[in-house]
Amino acid sequence: MKMTGSKILLECLRLEGVETVFGYPGGAVINIYDDLVDSPIRHILTRHEQAAVHAADGYSRATGKVGVVIATSGPGATNTVTGIATAYMDSIPMVVVTGQVPTPLIGNDAFQEVDIIGITRSITKHNFLVKDIKDLARIVKEAFYIARTGRPGPVLIDLPKDVQVSTTKFVYPDTVELRGYKPTYSGNVRQVEKAVQMILKARKPVIYVGGGASLADATGELKNLAEAIQAPVTTTLMGMSAFPRRHPLSLGMLGMHGTYYANMAVTESDLLIAIGARFDDRVTGKIATFAPHAKIIHVDIDPTSIKKNVRVDLPIVGDLKEVLHRLVLKLAESADEVDEQVRETESWRREIDDWKQQHPMFYKASDTVIKPQFVIEKIRELTQDDAVITTEVGQHQMWTAQFFAFSHPRTFLSSGGLGTMGYGLPAALGAQVGCPGRQVIDISGDGSFQMNSQEIATLVQHRLPVKIAILNNNFLGMVRQWQQMFFDKRYSQTCMELPIDFVKLAEAYGATGLRATSPDEVEEVIRKALDTPGPVIMEFKVAREENVMPMVPAGAGLNEMVLAS
Numbered sequence: 096m097k098m099t100g101s102k103i104l105l106e107c108l109r110l111e112g113v114e115t116v117f118g119y120p121g122g123a124v125i126n127i128y129d130d131l132v133d134s135p136i137r138h139i140l141t142r143h144e145q146a147a148v149h150a151a152d153g154y155s156r157a158t159g160k161v162g163v164v165i166a167t168s169g170p171g172a173t174n175t176v177t178g179i180a181t182a183y184m185d186s187i188p189m190v191v192v193t194g195q196v197p198t199p200l201i202g203n204d205a206f207q208e209v210d211i212i213g214i215t216r217s218i219t220k221h222n223f224l225v226k227d228i229k230d231l232a233r234i235v236k237e238a239f240y241i242a243r244t245g246r247p248g249p250v251l252i253d254l255p256k257d258v259q260v261s262t263t264k265f266v267y268p269d270t271v272e273l274r275g276y277k278p279t280y281s282g283n284v285r286q287v288e289k290a291v292q293m294i295l296k297a298r299k300p301v302i303y304v305g306g307g308a309s310l311a312d313a314t315g316e317l318k319n320l321a322e323a324i325q326a327p328v329t330t331t332l333m334g335m336s337a338f339p340r341r342h343p344l345s346l347g348m349l350g351m352h353g354t355y356y357a358n359m360a361v362t363e364s365d366l367l368i369a370i371g372a373r374f375d376d377r378v379t380g381k382i383a384t385f386a387p388h389a390k391i392i393h394v395d396i397d398p399t400s401i402k403k404n405v406r407v408d409l410p411i412v413g414d415l416k417e418v419l420h421r422l423v424l425k426l427a428e429s430a431d432e433v434d435e436q437v438r439e440t441e442s443w444r445r446e447i448d449d450w451k452q453q454h455p456m457f458y459k460a461s462d463t464v465i466k467p468q469f470v471i472e473k474i475r476e477l478t479q480d481d482a483v484i485t486t487e488v489g490q491h492q493m494w495t496a497q498f499f500a501f502s503h504p505r506t507f508l509s510s511g512g513l514g515t516m517g518y519g520l521p522a523a524l525g526a527q528v529g530c531p532g533r534q535v536i537d538i539s540g541d542g543s544f545q546m547n548s549q550e551i552a553t554l555v556q557h558r559l560p561v562k563i564a565i566l567n568n569n570f571l572g573m574v575r576q577w578q579q580m581f582f583d584k585r586y587s588q589t590c591m592e593l594p595i596d597f598v599k600l601a602e603a604y605g606a607t608g609l610r611a612t613s614p615d616e617v618e619e620v621i622r623k624a625l626d627t628p629g630p631v632i633m634e635f636k637v638a639r640e641e642n643v644m645p646m647v648p649a650g651a652g653l654n655e656m657v658l659a660s
Contacts, residue, residue, distance in 0.1 A: 100228045100259040101126040104192065105134045107235035110267055113163050115139060115154065115528055117147040121167020123194025123207060126259045128165075139528060139557060142549040144171050146521035148178025149547070152187050153522030156508045157483055158529040159312065161242050162189040168196055169207030172253075173214065177515060179249050180218040184512025185333060186310055188247035190238050191219075197257040198226055211253050220248030228261040233268055240271040245278030246397035247310055278396060282413030282421065289409055290368075290392050291425045295432050297366035299388075299443045300326040303349070306333025306511065307371020307395060307415055314338065314504040316419035317370065323426050325437045326368070327447055329357040331378055332496055333511040334371070340500035346447070347456070350378040351647045352493045355454035358645075358653035360447055361386050369393045371415050374404040375512070384652030394418050454658065456497055458641075465614050467491060467566040467637045470621075471498045474536060474564060477621050482534040483526050485509065487519040487543025490572035493643040495538050517546025520563060524550055527559045534562070534625070541567040541591060551604040554630035562624045563632045565597055568639045576642050580660065601632035610634045 098106065104127060108116065115137045120128040131138055141147040144166045151162030162182075166175050172193040182189050196205040212224050221241050223234045231254075238250040294300065308317050314337045321328050321344050328338045329346040338345055346357035361367065367389040372378070379385040382405060390408040393401050394415060401410045411418055426433050458468040471494055474482075484499060485508040486492040492509055501507050508526060510518040523537040544565050554561050575589040598608030607627050611620040617635065624631040642660040647653055 096265060097262045098265045099126070099130075099262050100231055100254070101130045103228070103231050103263075103265050104235065104254065104259075105130055105136060106265065107232055107267060108136060108163060109134070111161070111235070111239045113161070116163040116165055117141055117150045117154070117525065118165035119144050119147055119167070119171060121171045121194060121207070123168035123171075123196065123256050124165055124192075124259075126256070127192075127194075139524070139553065141521065141524070141553050143547065144174035145178050145517070146524075146547050146550050146553070148175045148189070148191065149181065149515075149518050149521035150525035150528070151189055152178060152182045153485060153508050153525030154529040155187050155189060155525075156522070157505055157526035159505070160529070161239055162187070162525065164189065164191045166191070166193050167207070168194040169209050172211040173209055176214060176218070179215055179251065181510050181513045181515045181518060182249040183218045183220070185306060185510065186247050187249065188242040189249040190242055191249060191251045193251065193253050195224070195253045195255040198255045199257070201255065211251065215251050218249070219251050222251040222253065224253045225255065225258050228258050228263045231258065232266060236268045237271050237273065240273075241276065245276075246400070279398070279412045280396070280414040280417055282394070282411040282418035286409060286411045287418065287421050287425055290411060290422060291429065293366060293390060293392060293409060294324055294368070294426070295429065295436050297436070298439055299363060299365040300324065300368065300440065301346075301360050301364040301366070301389075302326050302328045302368045302370060303361065303372055304328060304330045304334040304337050304370050305372025306331065308334055308337035309504050311371065311396070311415040312504075313371070313416040313419055316416055316423065319423045320419050323423055324433060325440060325444065327360055327444065329353070329361065331372055331375065331511070332509060335496055336501040336504050336507040339502045341502060348496050349653070351380070352497065352643050352645065353653075354456055354497075355645055355656060355658065356447055356450035358647070358656060359450055361389075362652070362654045364389045367391045370419070371395055373400045376404075379405065379653075380647045380655075381650060381652040384654065461638070462614060465611060465617060465635050465637045467494050467635070467641055468498045469614065470564060470566060470617055470635050470637065471495055471538065473617055473621055474538070475499050477618070477625060478534055478536070482506065482536050483508065483530060485519040485523040485526060485535070485537045487537070487539045488514045488516045489540045489543055490576065490641075490643050491538055491540045491566045497643075516543040520544065520547050521550050523561045523563070524553055524559060527561050528557070537561060537563045539563055539565050540572055541565055541569060541595065542571045545595070548600070551601065551606055551630060551632070555605045559630060560628060561630050563630070565632065565634045566637045567597070567634050568637050568641070569594060570639060573643070575640070579640070579642070581648075597632050597634040606630040606632060608632045608634070610636070612636045
């Protein structure tokens with residue numbers, strides 16, 4: 096049966112199991128949008144293409160599925176760039192379809208033409224320009240395969256308008272065969288055996304977990320490994336919900352704003368087992384002093400991530416779920432030696448417990464002013480640890496990582512690698528679409544919120560009951576904190592001098608707006624928001640110059656933390 100290119104695209108999406116796409120129409124994709132009317136695929140119209148990509152990103156992180164975006168050519172395509180880069184840095188599987196001018200006009204500076212292939216080459220796992228309709232079905236199949244396999248990531252398909260209206264016989268490939276792209280899933284058997292021997296010899300082991308553990312759905316295997324060898328576990332920002340924060344072996348987050356005991360444990364460790372992490376500079380601090388006494392085992396599906404930033408004594412390339420499962424089985428074969436190792440490391444765990452007692456995560460409570468950490472703790476308490484939390488980027492993001500104490504995988508969605516302000520609200524939108532039965536909450540700062548605040552309209556239109564908690568200090572808080580600590584309090588362009596009435600803003604969009612100005616109002620506002628149907632903005636007037644602590648200054652080692660401001 097012959098079909099147009101636009102119909103072929105939508106049929107390919109359906110065969111890939113796509114139920115929802117996010118996007119924004121335009122002339123270069125109008126044929127796709129016309130055919131969407133007769134398609135079973137749900138379309139979520141956002142108010143900006145950047146938000147559409149963030150929404151698809153949040154949908155993917157919350158569900159594990161591939162997010163899908165449709166945008167028009169020119170400015171529609173360029174508006175997707177920040178969202179694509181965000182997904183690329185955090186390894187989020189996504190397929191972005193952009194319209195393009197007809198193939199005879201490419202390169203002629205036609206109306207709304209940009210070289211989106213060239214623009215996104217460095218921020219996509221792969222991208223395609225479809226020049227022949229006969230290649231379209233194969234390209235869509237390959238795009239989804241590339242996006243979800245190996246180290247996941249975004250793939251872009253640029254689809255010229257003449258290809259969309261052309262017709263050809265539709266045949267969808269059963270399999271994908273890409274020469275030069277063969278992800279390794281099974282870790283080398285000898286390397287796994289060597290890892291077991293290194294673990295058995297360790298007396299101060301630490302497991303260091305990145306976002307890959309959640310992406311690979313390997314959180315159960317991670318917990319089995321930690322409990323088998325009784326090794327403390329620290330996570331990156333991206334790995335935050337991969338290991339229960341209240342587990343006795345949890346050290347919380349490490350790095351620039353990590354816990355004292357996580358940073359000290361890594362510094363004093365003799366074996367670091369890195370799982371699905373890339374040794375980001377915000378985690379390592381000064382490389383020369385990072386885990387100076389430790390041998391390092393690095394498990395990752397992406398061979399290019401291994402040895403990129405730090406030396407590694409034992410690399411294991413493979414799927415985390417499979418490698419960790421095999422590692423636990425191998426350890427079980429040496430049960431007596433494992434028991435002995437656990438006894439030998441008891442003093443190490445006691446030392447870490449002492450650090451936890453001496454330097455816990457804390458903040459100075461107040462009866463007169465709302466502390467942002469208090470709001471975050473109350474949200475966790477009142478949601479009974481059963482909500483999907485998104486954040487923007489800034490102080491509120493770090494406080495959420497420090498004080499929310501996540502227990503379940505895929506419940507913390509945040510822009511880690513790129514640090515994209517404006518991410519949280521559209522990501523919450525996408526997460527709510529993907530998880531309609533879950534409570535989704537965006538914890539935001541007043542600066543970040545205003546970068547994509549227009550998506551309140553999308554929430555209202557689609558009746559998505561996302562709750563937004565704005566920790567309003569009328570500052571660009573994280574930059575202000577740096578200016579306070581390192582630039583003699585010269586607050587250059589960080590004061591948001593025009594106060595916004597976020598309650599009225601919510602009401603203007605047809606949502607509910609609530610406000611708390613004192614600590615005794617916080618719980619009531621959160622309870623009311625959770626009980627109110629539809630989207631709600633909660634504005635909390637928080638302490639203006641509260642700082643995120645501890646903090647490792649730029650260029651310092653993890654053991655050189657500033658504990659209080």
